[in-house]
Amino acid sequence: MTLLNLSSALHEKQLKLAIGYCCESCGSVVPHTMLELHPIPSSDLENGAKVCNGASDILILCTHCHTQLHEVSIPDELQRSAIRVRPPDVMDNINGILSGPYE
Ligand SMILES: [Zn+2]
Ligand SMILES: [Zn+2]
Numbered sequence: 001m002t003l004l005n006l007s008s009a010l011h012e013k014q015l016k017l018a019i020g021y022c023c024e025s026c027g028s029v030v031p032h033t034m035l036e037l038h039p040i041p042s043s044d045l046e047n048g049a050k051v052c053n054g055a056s057d058i059l060i061l062c063t064h065c066h067t068q069l070h071e072v073s074i075p076d077e078l079q080r081s082a083i084r085v086r087p088p089d090v091m092d093n094i095n096g097i098l099s100g101p102y103e
Contacts, residue, residue: 023062055094
């Protein structure tokens with residue numbers, strides 16, 4: 001999988017739907033306009049470039065949690081703990097959306 005186009009509006013909407021419009025940090029259900037994607041790029045071992053490899057490298061957060069996360073600068077490993085508890089079917093869903101065609 002290559003670098004994700006996170007600016008795709010269609011994908012963004014589908015991704016938010018996939019998690020039920022529920023912030024992955026605080027668990028609040030919020031309007032989709034209040035949810036934001038937070039990529040956690042991992043280092044590509046081949047060329048050292050930072051890449052997002054799919055559902056395991058993306059968090060979907062409400063604007064409040066997203067702002068806080070950047071202000072406090074939480075370590076990547078801690079950020080990923082929210083991704084690790086994501087149900088497998090949601091992971092599959094997200095990966096399916098991300099591998100779909102860009103519109
Ligand atoms: Zn939140
Ligand atoms: Zn972010």
